[in-house]
Amino acid sequence: AQTVTQSQPEMSVQEAETVTLSCTYDTSESDYYLFWYKQPPSRQMILVIRQEAYKQQNATENRFSVNFQKAAKSFSLKISDSQLGDAAMYFCAYLSGAGSYQLTFGKGTKLSVIP
Amino acid sequence: NAGVTQTPKFRILKIGQSMTLQCAQDMNHNYMYWYRQDPGMGLKLIYYSVGAGITDKGEVPNGYNVSRSTTEDFPLRLELAAPSQTSVYFCASSYPPGQRYEQYFGPGTRLTVT
Numbered sequence: 001a002q003t004v005t006q007s008q009p010e011m012s013v014q015e016a017e018t019v020t021l022s023c024t025y026d027t028s029e030s031d032y033y034l035f036w037y038k039q040p041p042s043r044q045m046i047l048v049i050r051q052e053a054y055k056q057q058n059a060t061e062n063r064f065s066v067n068f069q070k071a072a073k074s075f076s077l078k079i080s081d082s083q084l085g086d087a088a089m090y091f092c093a094y095l096s097g098a099g100s101y102q103l104t105f106g107k108g109t110k111l112s113v114i115p
Numbered sequence: 116n117a118g119v120t121q122t123p124k125f126r127i128l129k130i131g132q133s134m135t136l137q138c139a140q141d142m143n144h145n146y147m148y149w150y151r152q153d154p155g156m157g158l159k160l161i162y163y164s165v166g167a168g169i170t171d172k173g174e175v176p177n178g179y180n181v182s183r184s185t186t187e188d189f190p191l192r193l194e195l196a197a198p199s200q201t202s203v204y205f206c207a208s209s210y211p212p213g214q215r216y217e218q219y220f221g222p223g224t225r226l227t228v229t
Contacts, residue, residue: 004157033212033216035217042222043203043222043223043225044220044222044223045158045205045207045220046220047217047218050216050217091157091158093157095212095216097212101146101148101160101163101165101212102160102163102173102174103148103150103158103160103218104157105156105157105158105159106157107155107156107157108155108156108157
C-alpha cells in the first residue's frame with residue numbers, strides 16, 4: 001500500500017516571502033499522480049496543483065510550484081509571494097495510475113502567514 | 116453549476132441511530148467518492164462508485180453503506196451510529212483518472228455521535 005508522509009505538522013511564513021512544504025511518498029509503481037490540496041478554515045478541499053509522474057517537468061500554477069524528485073519519491077510545494085489567504089492546511093495526496101481510485105492523503109501541514 | 120453539494124452541513128446523532136448523508140453533483144461525472152476526515156488527519160476513502168449501479172469499498176468501509184441509482188447522486192448510509200464515526204465526511208466526484216485528473220470535493224458534513 002502506498003503511504004504519504006508530510007513531516008512538517010506546522011509551518012509559518014512572513015507575508016510576501018517564500019515557503020516550501022515537504023512531502024514524501026512510498027510506492028513501487030511507475031505510473032501515478034501527485035496532488036497538493038488546500039483546506040482553509042471553511043473545510044473546502046481545493047486543488048492547488050497536480051503532477052503526473054511520467055512528466056519530468058515540474059508543475060507550476062501562478063505562485064505555486066512543485067519540486068518533483070521521482071527517484072527520491074519527493075514532492076514539495078513552493079509558495080512564492082505568500083499572501084494572507086494562503087493560510088490553510090495543505091495536504092499532499094497520491095493516486096495510483098493502475099486503476100485504483102483511492103486518493104491517499106498525508107496528515108497535512110498547517111501553514112500560517114504572518115502579516 | 117453548483118458542483119458537488121452535500122446535506123446536511125452538521126448533524127448530531129445518538130449512539131445506535133441511523134442516518135443518510137446526501138451527495139449530488141451536476142458535472143456529469145461518472146466517478147464519485149466518500150471520504151472521512153478525522154481530527155489531525157488526512158482524508159480516508161470509505162466507498163467509491165465508477166457509475167450508476169456500481170460501487171466498491173475503499174480503505175475504511177465498516178459501518179457504512181452506499182448506493183448509486185443515478186449518475187448525479189451518491190448517498191452514504193450510516194447504520195447503528197458509533198462514537199468512532201464522529202468525523203467530517205466529504206463527497207467528491209471526477210472523470211476517470213487521466214491527464215488533468217482532479218477530484219472535486221463538496222463542502223463536507225460534520226457528524227458527531229454521542
